[in-house]
Amino acid sequence: MREQDFERLFERARRRAVRHPRVFRALVTVRATAGVGFVVLLGAVGVLMIGWALAPLFDEGLHEAPLLTVLQATVAIPALHLAQVVSRMLRGRFPPPDGLALHRDEAPALFDLLERLRRRFGTPPIHTVCITGELNAAITQRPNRFCGLPMRNTLVMGLPLALATSPRQFVAVLAHEFGHLRRQRVALGGLGCYLRALWHQVLENMESVASPLQPVFTYITEIETPLYCAESLVLSHLDELEADACAAEVVGxxxxxxxxxxxxxxxxxxxxxxxxxxxxxxxxxxxxxxxxxxxxxxxxxxxxxxxxxxxxxxxxxxxxxxxxxxxxxxxxxxxxxxxxxxxxxxxxxxxxAARRFLGEVVGQLASDLDQQWWQGQQRTWRKRHWEVSRALGKIAKLESEGQQLGVSERLELALLVERYAGDRDPLSVYRELMPQAPGRPDALLAMGRLLLSRGDPTGVAYLRRAIREDDAVGLQAAALLIEHYEDSGIGAAARPYRKRLGKLVRQAQLVQEALDAPLDALRSLPPGLEMHELRALVRDIRRHDAIRRAYVVRRRCDLAPRWRAYILVLCVERHMADALGDAAQEIESGITIPGLWRVTTVVVDGAEEAALCEVRGARFFSRKDGAVRV
Structure with a gap:
């Protein structure tokens, strides 16, 4: 569904909610309950059909009418499939609240505050308190594990929230959360919230479940999902405003x-x-x-x-x-x-508020959250440190050569400074480069982007030249020009670039089809990359020990001949091919060389690598020495 159509659904639902908020909430809950009930009914029908189909096998029907009994028993096959489909659709992903459990003896002041607010608002008690690293607070409700009722209430509170607010502000935030509990008495209360969330999950599962009934499920989701999402979004806004009103009655x-x-x-x-x-x-x-x-x-x-x-x-x-x-x-x-x-x-x-309500446990909570954060970030952190250290070393080496640098090396220096040397101005490096490479599309794009980001309109001229020089770079340049003109309030000036952007997007789709074709389906051409571009690829590849060799080839699309489209092929051992999928995606997302790129993996010494060896200049990396090989 288009965004404009969804906005119209949202606006219609909002008008209904403003006129009759209680009725609107009740109707949305009834809608979710009916949807979940319909799916449960389908499952019940499947179970009853299984029982009916298999019943003659246990009451001597097989001896009296064997053929009819066998035919009846075959009905159990589609019935069993229906029951399995329903179980998959009802499989909700509602993990328990994540965070550090906080007990009453660790923060008695906080629990006393929660009890006072509970009495003031007349809500059920808070059963569990979890501390997270988010600047937020929420009270989550989950059905009881055994009978569904009563609901279990958990306060999920971020330590940054207590650090960022005064005691009075902190009480006001908690009052807002208790306002949610108070308002949830309407339309089945917390159980209604759970049913609405479950129906949303069922709609998502309907779209992905594999079944002969998929056309029916697709028809249901195409009609129900946009409407229900719009109503849920309006209901979310309504809940927030009503919780604010409840809290204002208590704290002001x-x-x-x-x-x-x-x-x-x-x-x-x-x-x-x-x-x-x-x-x-x-x-x-x-x-x-x-x-x-x-x-x-x-x-x-x-x-x-x-x-x-x-x-x-x-x-x-x-x-x-x-x-x-x-x-x-x-x-x-x-x-x-x-x-x-x-x-x-x-x-x-x-x-x-942390000092007032959490007391001495703040230090331990901060230490535990820091430890969790470091365990999750340690690998990425050290990889970034290694990458920056190598890049800064390369910058120092290039700068030591001074005036002896060629155009390719100066462009590499500019790219490294922009990406890794945050304390330096990359614009000055690009300015030194432009007289030597006035027509380089990637340098023109960088100059235009940096100038416009600083409010300098002279960047427009660089972007216009980049559009003329290269189509792949022109796609980005056209988008930047459109954004610049719209932000400047002169959208009419962006009209020719919107037309140009549309043409380039269509060409990009054709080029992408050529990239997605199998390696042996189309002819691969020598890449024609410069040395600094190959070195940039090597920097990304060398970190992954499983990659033995790497090739890069160019694909040509006759309908878009000016486009630069490349396939980066990583050769790995057979047992590592599947495990390297995430690494290939990471490498592809980090490529800054202009053009469209596809990164794929093949088995070392296989037929696909043999075909790549025939392309002149394709192989550029080997694990044997870890160096650029052209």
């Missing part, structure tokens, strides 16, 4: 608005600034010296400019991404205005 609209804005501000700071600096340590250190959760409180106290608060909130009204109606939550501005506030107040407390 002003305090809740202040908490919502404070969390949004600090979420942006952590995502855009703090985590980027944490991961930037991999460029110069094998292990992080700043541990993300141990040092987060200090970073939140001093790491961002609070003077930008009012300007940032005012800018939200002009940011399409933050105001998108199709996100799972209403925008911050919508929520604040629904509370009757124009602009939320600014939090001024220097204390944080």
């Amino acid at each position: 609209a002003k305090r809740l608005g202040e908490a919502l804005a404070e969390i949004a501000l600090k979420h942006r700071f952590l995502a855009d600034d703090y985590w980027a600096k944490v991961y930037a340590q991999a460029n110069h250190s094998e292990r992080p010296s700043i541990l993300p959760y141990r040092h987060m409180a200090a970073a939140l106290r001093a790491g961002f400019d609070r003077q930008a608060f009012a300007d940032w909130f005012d800018a939200l009204g002009h940011e399409q991404s933050d105001e998108s109606r199709l996100s799972t939550h209403p925008s911050l501005r919508t929520r604040v205005h629904a509370l009757g506030l124009e602009v939320p107040g600014e939090g001024a407390s220097t204390d944080n």
Whole structure:
């Protein structure tokens, strides 16, 4: 379904929800319950058919009418298939909440707060508290393992949330979550939420289950999935606004608005600034010296400019991404205005909720979360450190040659500086390169992209030249020009580039078909890559010990002759072919050489490698010496 059609469904559902919110929630729940019930009924029919088909085998029917009994028994085969299909469709993936379990004796102040809020809101108790590394909080409900009722409630709370908010703001956030529990009394309460989630899962399973009934299931999902997703999205917005209203009755609209804005501000700071600096340590250190959760409180106290608060909130009204109606939550501005506030107040407390409600256990929680984070990031971190170290060494070597560098080496230097030397300006390196290579499409693209990212309109000329020089690079250049003109408010100027982009996309599809063809189906041509481009491929390949040799060939599409299309072939031992699939995808996603690329694996010394050996200049890497071989 097109995005415009889905937006129309969303808008119609939103209007119904605004007029009759309780009725809307009840109808969506009934719709989900009926859908799940229909699937369960299909399963029951399958089981009953199995029983009917096999019953004569156990009541002497086989002796009285053997032929009829055998024919009747064959009905059990499609019935069994139907029961299996239904079991697969009802197989919901609802893992238990992930996080560190927190017990009452570890944080008595937090559990006392939860009990006071439970009594104030009149909700069921919180059975479990889990601490995660997210700047968020949620109360999840799962049916009882044995009878389904009563529901078990788990508070999933991020340690960053307690570090980022004052005690008053923290109480307001928890009040919002208890507001969800209070509102869920409507339409079967938490069980209704579970049924709605289960129906969404069933619809997803219908699309993937293999069965002769697949055309019927496809017809159902094509009609039901967009409508139900639109209604669920509206219901999600409605739940958030109603939970805000419930919380405002207890803690006050002003305090809740202040908490919502404070969390949004600090979420942006952590995502855009703090985590980027944490991961930037991999460029110069094998292990992080700043541990993300141990040092987060200090970073939140001093790491961002609070003077930008009012300007940032005012800018939200002009940011399409933050105001998108199709996100799972209403925008911050919508929520604040629904509370009757124009602009939320600014939090001024220097204390944080972690110190008040978690006490001494904060250090242990931060240490455990840091350990989990490092276990998940250790391999990627060290790989990044190795990659950056080699690249910086290559940069130093190239710069030591000074004026003796050729065009190919200067372009390699510019690419390395842009990708790995974050403290240096790559634009200056590209400027030095342009007089020597005025028509290089990749250099033109880089110049245009960097200039436009800095608000310099002279980048437009470079992108226009890149479109004329190379179609593969022109695809990216046209997209950048369209984005630039639309952001500048002159969308009419982007019209010829939209037409050009459409043509290039169609050509790209034809070239992709040529790339996807088997290696022996079409003629492979010498790659014609420069030395610095081959070295870049070697840097990505050398990290994977299973790769014995590597070849690169060029594919030509007669309907798009200007396109650069390459196949990178990795030769591995037979027993390693399947295990290298993820590595091949990783290498393909990391290739920066202009053109379309396909990375595939073949068996060492097989017939496919023998065919590649006949292409002049195709082999460029061998594990024997790990060097570029042309």
